Amino acid sequence: MWIDRIVELIPRERLVAVKNVSLAEGHLHDHFAAGGGRGALPIMPASLIIEGMAQAAGILVGHAEGFRENVILAKVSLAELDADAGPGDALRYTAVLRQFDGAGASTEGTVERRLPQGGWEPIGRIDLMFSHVGAERAGPGAPAGNFVFGESFKTLLRLSGF
Amino acid sequence: MGTCMTRDEIFAKVRTVLVDALAVDEDEVTPSAVLTRDLGAESIDFLDVVFRLEQAFGFKIAQGELFPDNVQQDSRYVKDGRVTPQGIAALKERLPHADFAVLERDPQVAKVGEIFTVDSVVRFVERKLGK
Structure with a gap:
């Protein structure tokens, strides 16, 4: 999962989730590794920040219908990030259902990114679109039941108290 | 709201919707531009356009009201990869705003997306606003 905890969920309205960035995450060693005479620069890839928002927003959308629908990320309408996040940073994703x-x-x-002195600063906007893919649209060979919201999503919801 | 809008005002709002939804330039959005072929719309973009029109004009659009659902899989409308004359007649009745000239010349099912021009979206909005 690319979010660690859901801290607020107002059904059909908004979901807030946090993600703690850690140097223990293997991808930070490659993004970016030392080379060409400069030291390593471990920052969270923007694509994974978008994935974090997709998970936060996807849970909000799935929750609206009791997770009966497969909720598939279909379009990144907007993604603007003005700052990086690295080890020790915390990110807060707020998704609003439009x-x-x-x-x-x-x-x-x-x-948003947590400030060292406390509080949060906005670092970007990510607007997304999701498709509902029921059994009739999933096509032949698709897994039975809900193939989006699996065990890891259920665990996250349970540990977050939802 | 909206009932006193002129056709030019509707077109301007539709153009903004399409510029935002399809990431195209304003001058590409001409009345005859086809959403798929000329403006690069893909399937999810049609839902994006519906959502943005609802917000821009303050009305609700039912599923299948502006763009049809799953014509390709509908055996009542499609036979051997082509839309049947009965299929075209049925689509015309369901989608009176769309432009069927292309499909009537060449009823390949792949051409169904081409019945939606910028002008057809403007006509749809005009009908919704009761003009």
Whole structure:
């Protein structure tokens, strides 16, 4: 999972989740490794920050219908990040449900980084669209049941008290 | 709201919706531009356009009202990869705003997306606003 805890969930409205960035995460050793005469620069890849928002927003969308629908990330409408996040940083994702219908949903999101002295500073915006993919649209060979919200999502929800 | 909007005002709002949803330039959004072929719309973009139109004009669009769902899989409309005359007639009745000239010349099912021009979206909005 690319979020560590859900700290707020207002059904069909908004979800807030936090992610702690740690040097124990293997990808930070490669992104970016030392080379070319400069030292290592461990920063969280922007694509994984987008994935974190997709998980936060996806849970908000899935929760709206009791996780009966497969909720698939279908479009990154906007992704703007003004600052990096590295080891020791905490990120806070706030996803707001903008629109929702049988076919899918759109969300607007803000990404914040914890300040050393406390409090949070905004570092970006990520707006997403999700498709609802039921059995009839998933096509032949798709797994039965809900293939999006598996055990790791359930564990996250349970540990977050939801 | 909206009932006193002129066609130019509707077009301007539709153009903003399409610029935002499809990441195209304003001058690409001409009345005859086809959403798929000319503006690069893919399937999820149609839902994005629906959501943005709802917000821009303050009305609700039912599923299948502006763009049809799953025509390709519908055996009532499609036979051997082509939309049947009955299929075209049914689609025309369901989607009176769309432009069927292309599909009538070449009823390949892959052409169904081409019935939606910028002008057809403007016509849809006009009908919704009761003009």
